[in-house]
Amino acid sequence: MSVVDDLLNRCHELGADPRNTNYAGGNASAKGSQIDPVTGEPVDLMWVKGSGGDLGTLTAAGLAVLRLDRLRALTGVYPGPEREDEMVGALDFCTHGKGGAAPSIDTAMHGLVDAAHVDHLHPDSGIAIATAADGEELTRVIFGDRVAWVPWRRPGFQLGMDIAAIKAANPHAIGVILGGHGITAWGDTSAECRENSLEIIRLAETHLASHGRPEPFGPVVPGCEPLSPEQRHARASALFPLLRGLASTDRPQVGHYTDSDVVLDFVSRAEHPRLAALGTSCPDHFLRTKVSPLVLDLPAGAPLDAVADRLRELHAHYRADYAAYYDRNAVEGSPAMRGADPAIVLVPGVGMFSFGADKQTARVAGEFYVNAINVMRGAESVSAYAPISEAEKFRIEYWSLEEAKLRRRPKPRPLAARIAFVTGGGSGIGAATARRLAAEGACVVVADRDPDAARKVAAELGSSDVAVAVTADVTSEDDIRAGLAAAVLAFGGVDLIVNNAGLSLSKPLLETTVADWDLQHDVMARGSFLVSREAARIMIGQGMGGDIVYISSKNAVFAGPSNIAYSAAKADQAHQVRLLAAELGGHGIRVNGINPDGVVRGSGIFAGGWGANRAAVYGVEEEKLGEFYAQRTLLKREVLPEHVAGAVFALTGGDLSHTTGLHIPVDAGVAAAFLR
Template identity: 75%
Template sequence: MNPRKSVNQQNENRTVTELITRSNRLGADPRNTNYAGGNTSAKGTAVDPVTGTDVELLWVKGSGGDLGTLKPAGLAVLRLDRMRSLVDVYNSWGARAIDREDEMVAAFDYCLHGKGGAAPSIDTAMHGLVDAPHVDHLHPDSGIAIATAADGERLTAEIFGDKVVWVPWRRPGFQLGLDIAKIKAEHPQAIGTILGGHGITAWGATSDEAEANSLWIIKTAQDYLDQHGKADPFGAELDGYGALPEAERRAKAAALAPHLRGLASTDKPMVGHFTDSAEVLEFLSRSEHRRLGELGTSCPDHFLRTKVKPLILDLPASASVEESVARLRELHDQYRDDYRAYYERHADADSPAMRGADPAIILVPGVGMFSYGANKQTARVAGEFYVNAINVMRGAESISSYAPIDESEKFRIEYWALEEAKLQRLPKPRSHAGRIALVTGAASGIGKAIATRLAAEGACVVIADLDQAKAEAAAAELGTKDVAIGIQADVTDPAQVQAAIDATALAYGGIDLVVNNAGLSISKPLTETTDADWDLQHNVMARGSFLVSRAAAAALIAQGMGGDIVYISSKNSVFAGPSNIAYSAAKADQAHQVRLLAAELGEHGVKVNGINPDGVVRGSGIFAGGWGAKRAAVYGVKEEELGAYYAGRTLLKREVLPEHVANAVAVITSDELSHTTGLHVPVDSGVAAAFLR
């Protein structure tokens, strides 16, 4: 082995390890930067595998990554000699250079080393052109508060002396990288910059020094705000705008959520997130919240997710749900008109088409904030970013006045060709992306298989079950709470059913898809079937499905986005078998509910369909609970042979599994069957006696 190559490989590994470690530490603390915000880099030497000579490299967080969870695969790797040669190309364009700087981003692809890793971000120039081995660019609330203060340049000098230099606002890109590189060269004593309207950049000779410098800037800014900021930066308390008691607040939020999601999804379906944090409630209780809200956010990472400004309800906390909804509809129309006017003021022939005029943030005094995105993570992050913006506004107003970047600059970034290209590179959404599903009896068996399939298709899933611990465990198997949550719900109790609908709305913004799967079976001959046997099965399946459908329908109608209600009925709903009267009668009740509700809810765009399984033995909670043994006894076979017995009497001779029922639910609720309602789909491998026609 080449000793020099071995040493260089060790140095390269150490450089990357230090960079990842530093990035993760910085990104793990929200005081330092927001989710997916900012970037870090390191420079070092490696051996060119083609020439065998040393080559200087830049490792920098790639486009779209998150510092807190960054891994080596998320780094872009570029050759510094080639990247720095771009300066000559850029300068050769003369006065036209600033208008062509986006071409530099495309040129980064020709500077990649080897396979290059992740795609280089727009901030790559900032890292590559600054003459320092390690560079951090972050979006701390305290730093942005200084960056968005009306007299931010004066404050920067006062707070940091000559250690940190003010950089007037400039859109991220190649020219900003040149600006910071020049500052670094002209101010050898400086450790970083405050980027006007944007954030901070710091550097160091070592990874530890860069991190220490970043943290010093953040802490020094926060200490200044704490020591010099006025106590009431958002103004006096507004009478009637204070936070409602928690239970009342969350009940009102749940009642509002479907209406608000419908408004926010006028152009395209959105998933929601609810936040009633102290920062939000306090902001909305103060006299300046409308003025500041109208100014919008400033940091590009913020407003790309929150839009240029929120929609704010201008009613006190005491306003009823009905009053609030009526006023929000009016404000929503105004918001859309304002957004279209904003687009038309700044768009030119080369601008991308307007992406949608609905708000991403809706603020309700006394209640909290509703944020929206294409999926739960995006919606949650949008809310987190607006909390960041509130903190920024508080800081700026406490020592000066909040002065975000101009509206025209926001438009230049929101409708930036590079941003549009990034959106176009996103993968095609899965069939149920953006949809919100509630599945009852979903901690095991058929219900769990349905929840698993819907989550795999992109839906957010609420797993409801009598056993909360099992529901939570089943949800955890599907991923984070951005994907699924588990809740306890007894479908025979109207209060618990409504609580499940409310929990769904608070978790994901509303509801699109309900699967009535909760069920049980007690197999007995007629003469041995007790009143309690009859009542229990009808309460869970017939009554329970009615209660769930009734509560869900109210939310679906309020939301105005259509939706699906699916009943997991049974072959037994149309087939007469022995020793099964209570179960089969309850299933027949469910089957007719499908027809009745399809007829009633069609005018609201809500489809209602049923699935009729049969012989689902393996993986079934009902069969595992003792029913399998009883049915085996009825048919004179061993319990372990029951699945094969059922398969043998079908036309296809195939055993039915929970996953097959889940497949049917996924298909019947997909766009491919958008015009199908009132249908019962058999999933029984072919039982001729159960044919519906």
């Protein structure tokens, strides 16, 4: 097995178990030799996980490749801790070949430590020892001389030199506990390195389990006990839009909700306000969770109006406190304050709400705070939780290297941080619209009365970080409430509604039954009303504006034969656009419509029998109906679901930010349907 394959296998084994390290946390390396294609001579190299990768899913493309002789030669030009950030740029001159991924800040530690294989991990048990007030003594008690203690130092070149010196001075040591941070282990082989890492982690776990005192977070506070699952989910869906709006004061955010036992227990205990105020310690944690969370200080059963008012007050205090934290610690040359909103909100009895620029970022922030809770529990059970100082946290959070990493991120897509709810999303125009919105960066809720169709489209779009499916019949108030509540719990709210669900029964007036009339009006006119009403409640609660788009029809303005019920329902939808645009504009909610025509291919309506009916009305073969519609247009082009989806994006992608009450024809040019 090659050095790289062996390293990747070790990374995957360690990264697969969350007890060993958090998502995207830590790194691993291996040293070996290859033939230099320039000289034809062997050259010593190091392969190490690059910046931003995840151990559990790492590939060879995610490794940085460096020449060991050049990396170690940097010790001769190292200017000292005050200027160690300059060494990151120097790593570019140590890369081999194309160099692979961008080297992380921990690269020096891996290269300077005299071991063939090195792991740096962030296990909860190890960080608990690293953040205990007497962590150094605990390290001696638990590990003896097999593991050394390294006082807190910001990651970088000096830390690498410190660990290398400690290893040289402690030949029996298999690794170190990094104060306030995590662990590092090494070995002569990949297997030995992995076993040494696991030995440190498991011994720490065993010590915490056998020596930790019960209830380190204190007793349960009356009134802060977890609500029943039904009650807390209902309360979470009621509070989430408000919280998301508050957390989006500086920039739009997506949310994630967690009501795991770990979180519910923590927020029920007497010590959680004190511990939460101390903040997280491991740099990987607080870079995603911010230095501390916003904590609601009301009991679980407090009236919702009182909770909402208190959350607004606490949010204002949080922003003021964060600005003061920035002002206390910023120095000349510090990056500008990036935003003062919380990334984590804790609500007793209900759970945790986490926020980020996208769903994955929000979810990972929540996962990291769960790691932090585990760390606090471990440290408090055997000692006292003592994270790194505020000043050190600021140095990490507003590190120039972290700022450079943020600048390297790709530009957000047009619909990033927006949450879309598409009715009739399991087929035709709805499915095409869901695909387009997801491709433009939106989180998408695919709503359809056919659960299999909804799940199929959602799965096609990606993981639950991108899309979820809900079963909803738009004629049912209960289904609509439940479907939008599911959207809120999945992503934090809703910003973009596409009222697309529809059907048509093509019949002349004298053959149209009351049931035909009611069904089409129930689905399209009533259904759109129900969805828009429930969505407007959420959007108004968020205070972030929003978009409601109606997929109406050319038939809303064009008098065609044998189609009275469908056309009348579409005319109802078209007028809802005008009415709601006027009513909701004061809340920043834009309401627009799209009038398609002749969408045959991929259409659920046409496939359900309407195509055959319309073909009979016009006297053409059903398979040629699309061609027939195209030939009667000015452009002589067939309209496809993707064209309608493109119009939805045009209305919501940002370029038409001042447009509301508009109907866009997507019919290839039907002169009789021109809007007047």
